[in-house]
Amino acid sequence: MSNKTINTEQGHWILAKMGKRVLRPGGKALTEQIIHSLNIQSKDTVVEFAPGIGYTADILLDKNPYQYTGIELNEEAAQNLTQKVNKKSNAIIYNRSASETGLETACTDIVMGEAMLTMQADNRKSEIIREAFRILKKGGLYGIHELGLKPDNISEETKHTIQRSLAQTIKVNARPLTQKEWCHLLEQEGFVIKTIHTSPMHLLRASRVLSDEGIWRTLKIGFNILTHGQARGRILEMRKVFEQHETYMAAYGIIAEKP
Numbered sequence: 001m002s003n004k005t006i007n008t009e010q011g012h013w014i015l016a017k018m019g020k021r022v023l024r025p026g027g028k029a030l031t032e033q034i035i036h037s038l039n040i041q042s043k044d045t046v047v048e049f050a051p052g053i054g055y056t057a058d059i060l061l062d063k064n065p066y067q068y069t070g071i072e073l074n075e076e077a078a079q080n081l082t083q084k085v086n087k088k089s090n091a092i093i094y095n096r097s098a099s100e101t102g103l104e105t106a107c108t109d110i111v112m113g114e115a116m117l118t119m120q121a122d123n124r125k126s127e128i129i130r131e132a133f134r135i136l137k138k139g140g141l142y143g144i145h146e147l148g149l150k151p152d153n154i155s156e157e158t159k160h161t162i163q164r165s166l167a168q169t170i171k172v173n174a175r176p177l178t179q180k181e182w183c184h185l186l187e188q189e190g191f192v193i194k195t196i197h198t199s200p201m202h203l204l205r206a207s208r209v210l211s212d213e214g215i216w217r218t219l220k221i222g223f224n225i226l227t228h229g230q231a232r233g234r235i236l237e238m239r240k241v242f243e244q245h246e247t248y249m250a251a252y253g254i255i256a257e258k259p
Ligand SMILES: C[S@@+](CC[C@H](N)C(=O)[O-])C[C@H]1O[C@@H](n2cnc3c(N)ncnc32)[C@H](O)[C@@H]1O
Pocket: 012, 021, 022, 023, 024, 049, 050, 051, 052, 053, 055, 056, 071, 072, 073, 074, 077, 096, 097, 098, 099, 113, 114, 115, 116, 119
């Protein structure tokens, strides 16, 4: 990767290139809690929005659903995912936006999406949530895992400061919301909130990296970061911003039902 690419590349792709596989704010544990609440059965069809490098796709496929469909916007990621799932007869990947999946109305039991709504402007968030609602069957569940702000009455000034710092360091216009705001967005599109899980936002804390990635991968990531100076600079900057705003940041896992 050239220095110019490193300086402008979105934070999650830099982490992925350093070997990090868990790229969502609440880590593996929150993903597992959400999947447990979704209670996936072998008769269920599952759609995942933004599978990225396919970490959750593996967990979802291990549940042996009737059908798994991944909707990934990034062309390279979609190609890699296609290769990854290509031997499975019950899995397919589309290189499309989650706001326009091209899937039939009321075709799926479960929709799951992680660390992807946060990076959209508020009107785009609603478009994607509306699409999840459209493709879900009645009684179907939508699980999201997103970056949050706390408390619910956080001042607008603090919110803007955090959004600005995140945009500067992650190079994504990340717009995290409070728990109340996330729930409101889902309810506005017709969902009923079933369960809310919360977790601290410790994405780049050593203890979280160790529990998410295991010892060997953590060592590999550490080695990669040490030997890639530019990437190291970007990652240290991200960690500094996460630590600076830690009091106000959280990860939310929300399960919503299409009534
Ligand atoms: C931070 S990564 C998270 C990936 C994965 N969900 C995870 O938690 O590891 C964000 C992902 O969202 C994808 N993405 C962003 N906007 C999207 C959209 N509108 N539709 C589908 N995928 C999208 C990006 O290409 C990227 O793979």
